[in-house]
Amino acid sequence: MPAVADPKTVELHPERPLVIVDVDEVLALFMVGFGRFLEPKGYEMRVDRFALFQNIYRAGASEHLDFTEGRTLFDDFFRFGHDHMEPTPHAADSLRLLARTASVVILTNAPDHGRAPRAAWLTRHGMDYPMVINEGPKGEAVATLAGRTRGPAAFIDDLLGNLDSAAEAAPAVHRFQLVADKRLQPLAPSAPDRHRRIDDWPSLRAAIAGALGLPTQ
């Protein structure tokens, strides 16, 4: 499925319920994969805060990498590293069940050079759904996507900033937070009064189906 940058043109059904879903730490175990990619290069990932570059160290070092060095490794990972990443358990099966009666659109923030490897990775892992590449907070894209169907919509992300942005731009869209990495789960900022937090896919799938009025599966 080709990736597009524009939520106005991505393929979705105009009547069906809609599931809008993030990739990193939702469908994909990003931190584990990025750590695996870094190890042979002489770096290690120490997940002791909810951050990205501030968790990367040269092996044995006490200071984390600076932003520029971290950003270079991050860009390399999106170009070359997808194979180091595993899908989140039950993510593909859950989407397959939801997709019987809902449209599924993947909404991911990724650098431009990561589009093709990302689409290939999703296809390889049974998640070949239309994909929108976004930049920055996701609220506007969520509002545009949800506005293209008469059905109800749900949005799933791991980052509070994206969920808050969706709440503001598209308040009628049901929001769910899932944090896939077990080490990040206790560290991730949450606001369960605003966005339901469910960290495993089978339970999340049932909650999405309930919120969107999908038949019990």
Ligand SMILES: [Mg+2]
């Ligand atoms: Mg994410």
